[in-house]
Amino acid sequence: MRPLAALAAILLSLPGQAQTSIRxxxxxxxxxxxxxxxxxxxxxxxxxxxxxxxxxxxxxxxxxxxxxxxxxxxxxxxxxxxxxxxxxxxxxxxxxxxxxxxxxxxxxxxxxxxxxxxxxxxxxxxxxxxxxxxxxxxxxxxxxxxxxxxxxxxxxxxxxxxxxxxxxxxxxxxxxxxxxxxxxxxxxxxxxxxxxxxxxxxxxxxxxxxxxxxxxxxxxGTWTVQAQPPVPAPVQATPQTAAAPAPAAASAPAPAAPQAPRILVRNPRPALMAMAVAAQPEDLDPESAALLALLLPGDPALAPAQLRLEGLDLVGELESDPSGSAASAETSMLERLQAIRQRGFTETDLRRAQAAWSESRALITLHPEAQVAEALADARGRSVSPARVNALTVEALNQGLRRWLDPARIRTGVLAGPVGP
Amino acid sequence: MRRLVLPLLAVLGLSAQAPLLDSRTEDVQERRLANGVRLLVVERRAVTAFHAALVFRGGRAEEPPPLAGATDLLARALYGATWPEDLEPAKGNGSLDALLKEEEGLLEALRLEQLRQRKAPEAASQAQALGASLWTLHQAVRARYSTSPLADLYVARGGRQTATAGADALLVQVELPASDFEFWCRTEAQRLTVLQLSRFSEARAALAAELRSRGPQGLPMIQGAALPGHPYGRDLADHLPALEAMRRSDLQAWARRACRPDQLTVVLVGSLSMDSALPFVERTFGALPAGAASASTEDPLLPEIPADLGDRRIQASLGGTPALLVGWRIPARPHRDHLALRMAARLLEGPSGRLAQRLVRQKAVAQSAEMWMDVPGGRLPGLLVVRAVPSEGHSLAELEGALHTEILRLQQEPIPTDEWQRALTQIDVEQLRIQDEPGALASTLARAWVEAGDWRQAEQEVQRLRNLGPEMVQLATRTWLNPSHRTTLWLQSGTDESQDPLEAETARVLKALAATRIEDLAQREHLVSEGLRQLRMLSLDERRRTLKLLEAQLAPEKR
Known part of the structure; x- marks a missing residue:
């Protein structure tokens, strides 16, 4: 069969396949x-x-x-x-x-x-x-x-x-x-x-x-709401780590560069890696979150840092020379994130992300577990609506970006060698 | 067209206790292209996308020592992402390729300069100047990269891609909407033709940093001790100098050999039929030049290790939780006993397996017990490994005793029918799950081709598993899970290895001795690592005596 005919066969089969999506x-x-x-x-x-x-x-x-x-x-x-x-x-x-x-x-x-x-x-x-x-x-x-x-x-x-x-x-x-x-x-x-x-x-x-x-x-059917016993008294325990900073408004100014890492974990071998974790804001709409999750990890402004989505958290990592300073590695990681936050995304970026998200919908048919997860998100009112994705403006997207990468929301730490700063 | 029908579900339905399952069958269709590429297609009409697996047979086990880490670097630099600049074939002055060649020269010059500095720290250094030139060059290289946040061609089309380096193969898995199939074929063929590896230096640095910061780990230690001198026993962390000396052109040359068409099987699971997929695959993958039929393209001859090498023991203190690791040398996947051992592992592992039931719940000597088969691969004789963590108040010796009791019970006591049936049921469910998940099906077929030499084994083995009897499992365990095939590793809590004074002193003496005899720093460091690993198998007293013997060979001023 010639390639053109084969392509036609693939394309012609798509509308029929689309109808097979499970309702x-x-x-x-x-x-x-x-x-x-x-x-x-x-x-x-x-x-x-x-x-x-x-x-x-x-x-x-x-x-x-x-x-x-x-x-x-x-x-x-x-x-x-x-x-x-x-x-x-x-x-x-x-x-x-x-x-x-x-x-x-x-x-x-x-x-x-x-x-x-x-x-x-x-x-x-x-x-x-x-x-x-x-x-x-x-x-x-x-x-x-x-x-x-x-x-x-x-x-x-x-x-x-x-x-x-x-x-x-x-x-x-x-x-x-x-x-x-x-x-x-x-x-x-x-x-x-x-x-x-x-x-x-x-x-x-x-x-x-x-x-x-x-x-x-x-x-x-026999599962019922049980009588609620008295609510236990809160425990007054010393927090293990530095408390998470309270979320700040989107317009909050960036804090001064940290003098020393707030959280430091020792590695038995020489290493220096700064890590930053930004939780998805609770009130961020699912559509902005979905598009930002596509755009942020591949942003070249991050290089050589890596950014990925883990659950609802953005996790950034920056490997540095083990002989360097932990504080400067942490600052460098934060600066990259803030550079993206201040720059924002363009209309072209938004259109490409919308197209990529729409295309990616087909992949869910390959993953039964993902279908279950999507149905759960839908039932919990957290599903991403194709119509709202297409209606999203670049202003709304960048507003979401500024909230997600708000420096006051980002927790940072450093993995360092057995000795050193 | 030769149609091959998977009778898996029908076979599963033959069980006396299991009712007939869904009678639908799965079609796997196969084609071999003229240049050697194999194509397997499993059509799934209910999906609107496709899962593609590219599997290159070979993997870490076939890397020569100077190229240790090449498979991992290919997974990162060739298949880590799909950058548009990596598909540009432009050559000549000012091209990305020319800049990357320049980068290669500078990186090598810098590496040699750093080695010279280590030998003669007082000599004048060019490292700073070289570093500055490299930085400038990197700016020029990065200026060629796409600046779009969605530069990855597959991500921009809603797809995703992963690549995994294994002992037996490099496995690349891609998922894309069905309408992008032609684009995928063109992209993959172009990737293999150009072999740009634009992110080579970053990938190499990241891998080296990862290995350096990782430190020694239990599984590589037991592999090294159980399979000495074999590529399956190699720990990449011991080959850091070779990895850091590897150049982009070295990796390109390796890729031309390791990724040649006759080493490649393409598995497609999704909304594509063989009729619709084949023309594109032929036009793209089929156009890749076939590997030359020379000695250099033949499968390498790998050393064979006698399975009954003797009972080996290692003790190490890596810090953290104490753990017991026991590995038995077992035959490769095509061996007739391999299936019986797989069934034995099924009886032992998992939440309802004997190890969890007896060691964790009943005797409470272990907090957890895990089991892995075919470590690190199944194409060659590898290991069956148990890792168990002792409960509070129980020693490693006690846990080891309890584990061996369970192995003996499996070898000697009749296996209850309900336990046997439970294992078969779990295999049923596992097979159904594999059939239900395109990615799992693709990697299962790919793995069967790599390890057993034929993808059909993926289903034929299930059939043979059902026909096994408990007595065959017991016979195989008596043959293979015995002390002469065993290696035991005690990971003790406490000090880190780097702080173990005996190990530190032995390393110092070995380095001093090696420096008097071996010029090449990479070879020297490799020899020291290997020596330390071998010494860990000795008792504390033996290690002390060995240290004294080694010290005696040193010049007095260096002792």
Whole structure:
């Protein structure tokens, strides 16, 4: 076949393919839980993600409570099963159930053969709201949580990244914070956080709407809002790291160059790397965020620094000569970010980013997990609208840029060798 | 056209306990172009994009020592991004290529000057002047780069690209909308034709900085001890001088050999059929010149290591959490016992595996236990590695004992039917997931071609796994997971290796001895690194005695 004919074949096939995109179907349970179904019978698989929004108040009372609570849940009996029986049931059916603590709350991701969907959703429900949190493993879990958040086994770079984490959910608690958490605090957390009216369940794969309704009602229909125990008293603990600076207005002047790095992590070998982390502003519209996430990492003004998006954070890294000064490496990293902030993007940049974003929509069909994530973002009101992307102005984009790279919002630190500044 | 139908799902449905799965089959179509490029196409009508994997067989294991790190540099400098200036074939005065050649000369001059300075620090140095010239040149080079924030051609079209350097292959994965397929074909063929490597010096500096700051790590240490003298046992960090001496032209020459058409398989999964994809692939990839059929393009002869090299032990203090690493030399993927060992690993690993159940939950001697198969690759005999972290109050010796008890149980006690069935079910689900994710399917086919010599093995092995019996797994574990194939590494907490006085003193003496015999600094540093690694396998007393013997060879004023 000649190339021209082949190209025509590819292009002609596109409109038909576009119609194959999966239309989300939504429904709710009487207890307030929302469900989104992405029906796809291509393969005998079912994916699910149960997401529960966390209240900032709960975590503010006890930093580290969410991480510890999730770990304790993983070691608890659930429903009618002991923890060992629960694990064996999952393994016996090849069901993957992975918990995660993310900026958008607690979530469990599930993958199962469609023939095991009843069992899988039942076990997910058992884990989410029928777990019997025991105090027996609390001390072990407390220590393990501390080890994990301290990243005792992690690389120095990972430790620095954690210290710069701006999100309250993911920040590392101190051992003091964790030690202050007791069993009643955990029970209060479960009662306050694990509520059906805060939950969204995304289902994707080989099940139909009626089947999904039946299954979800059977598994999650008895989930109710528990009586709220008294809110635990806040812990007065010394913060482990420098407190995150309060967000400032977009017009805030850039602070003076730091005299010394605020956060410094030692590497056993000679190294010097400045890291800057900028959390996405909470009120930044998803469209500006999506386009800035495309434009910023490839900006040549950053060279030789690297910038990438990790979750909702922009993370910049600048490697410097290990014999240099930590403070100047940090300043150099910040200067690059501020140069972009002050320069802004042009109308051409905006148009190219809009085109790139629109084109990238096709890629989601390659990733079932991304379809689930997009449906969740949509259910939480954080999805990116194609119409709003196309309507975005360069002024709005640059306003978002100035807020995201506001120097008062950026946390910086340095990875340095075993000796030196 | 020869159509090859994957009977995977049908095969999985044969299980007595598993009901029939979806009866749809997957088509993998294959073509071989005249210049040697292989093309595999898996059509997925439900998607509007394509996932392409370019896999170049070879990888780190085939790098000669002076080019150690070349695969990693190709992953970064050739495939790290798709810059428009890297696709410009312009040559001659004032072109980017000419500037990059000039940069290469300056970088080499600066490196030699720095080496001279290390030998004779008191001599007058040209380093500053060379550094200034290099800075000016870099400005000229950067002026040729695109200034757009969306300069990467694939990102600008909504795509993404990653490249991974492995022991057996360089794997490049690209995702783009289906309408960009022709553009992708042209771009990739042009990339391989031009081999511009405009970011070579930055990529080399970044890789060297990463390796230098990383320091010794458990997995490379056990690879080095278990596979001595073999490319699979090589730690790139020990070859820093060679890496820093590598020039852009060296890497270009290596790329012409390592990325030649007969080393390349293109795997396409997405909305493309073989009929629609083949014409473009033939016109672009098919036009790449075939490699010359000379001795230099033949597969290199790699040393063979006897699997039963003997029980080896290493102790090291890297700081951080103590950990136990045990590696067994296992056969390459095409070997008949490899599948049985894969099943054994399946029984041992994971949250419901024996290691997590017995060592972590029941005996509570370990905080965690992980397992890796085919470390660092599967094309040649490699390692099966267990890494376990002891719980508070339990020693590494206790953990090691418990681990060996589990291995013995696997070798000697009958494997319960439900446990066996559970492992088979997990394989079912894993296969379904691979079929469901185009990227996973592409890399699975690519890996099977690289490691087993034929992409069809990706599905045939699953069929053979189902036909295995527990007794075959036990036989294979008795043959391969035994002390004579084993290497054990105790990573102890406490002081960092750089502060271990015995190691520091041994390094000093080795360097002094090497300086009297080896002129080339790169070779000298490599020899010292290798010597230190070998010495770590000895007991503390043996290391002390060796140090005394080495000191005795030094001139008295240098002791």
């Amino acid at each position: 989300p179907q939504t429904f709710s349970l009487p207890n307030g839980m929302r469900v989104v179904l992405l029906e796809d019978h291509e393969r005998p698989l079912v994916r699910a993600r149960l997401n529960v929004l966390l209240s900032r108040d709960l975590e503010a009372a006890h930093p580290g409570l969410a991480a510890l609570a999730l770990r304790v849940l993983g070691h608890s009996d659930a429903g009618a099963f002991s923890v060992d029986e629960f694990e064996q049931l999952l393994a016996g059916a090849g069901i993957e159930l992975v918990p995660a603590l993310q900026t958008d709350g607690l979530s469990w991701s599930l993958l199962a053969r469609s023939r095991d969907q009843d069992l899988a959703l039942g076990l997910l429900a058992d884990r989410a709201f029928r777990s019997v949190a025991t105090s027996l493993t609390l001390e072990t879990d407390r220590l393990a949580t501390w080890r994990e958040t301290e990243r005792l086994e992690a690389s120095p770079r990972a430790k620095l990244r954690l210290l710069l984490e701006p999100d309250w959910t993911l920040q590392a608690p101190t051992l003091e914070h964790l030690s202050a958490i007791n069993h009643p605090d955990l029970l209060a957390f479960y009662a306050g956080a694990l509520r059906p009216d805060r939950a969204v369940l995304i289902l994707q794969g080989d099940l139909g709407l009626e089947q999904a309704k039946r299954l979800v009602l059977l598994s999650f």
